[in-house]
Amino acid sequence: MNVLLVDDEPLELEQMEYMIQSIYPFWKFHKAADACQALTINQNFKINLAFLDINLPGRSGLEFGEDLRAVNKEVEIIMVTAHQSFDYAQQSIRIGVVDYLTKPVIESDLHKVLSKYKKQDSSHDYSSLIHHSLSFIHDNFAEKISLSDIAREVHTNPTYLSRKFHEEVGASFTEYLIHYRIQAAKRFLTNNTSWNISDVAENSGFNSQHYFSTIFRKTEGITPKEFREKGK
Known part of the structure; x- marks a missing residue:
């Protein structure tokens, strides 16, 4: 999944990427500060999902969204805005926006928006063993942890965990x-x-x-x- 994040605030881009990666660690992220940069990215990558800030320098997020849909009919667009308005809603419907997020983006709201993609992507229907293992990594990544540490935590042997981890996550533990x-x-x-x-x-x-x-x-x-x- 190629995900496009467009916002002129670098911190907003990093925070959005970080929150999404907590659910989908292997999605590919492409970040842009304005419509010009974003169009260049779309020419080089097949963008599947785009998060567009409405208030961009130059062309607005809505204007860019219309340009994006003109050259990429399959892209799904989610608008990110600090202001809700009827005019924005009308334009969004016209260009086929699938959802809205209001700034500052709350992680629980983002997770709700992304839940449809979790259902579509069967590779993220983790078993309880792998779900527990990932949670342990997320909670203890700053510490010195090994596959054996996690195996003890989830009550299995390292060899079996290693195989299951690679099968379900698509990458090794390391x-x-x-x-x-x-x-x-x-x-x-x-x-x-x-x-x-x-x-x-x-x-x-x-x-x-x-x-x-x-x-x-x-x-x-x-x-x-x-x-x-x-x-x-």
């Missing part, structure tokens, strides 16, 4: 844990500006700043410092 830690680090880099890179690494569960920076650059294409500067 791949998932690193991915989740990197997403947490991105949020910390954006939200906790008083933390240095070592603080971010430690609070994200990485045992050294060097290892964290190496993994971050490998997955994100830029260093943690560059990511923080980009978000300012």
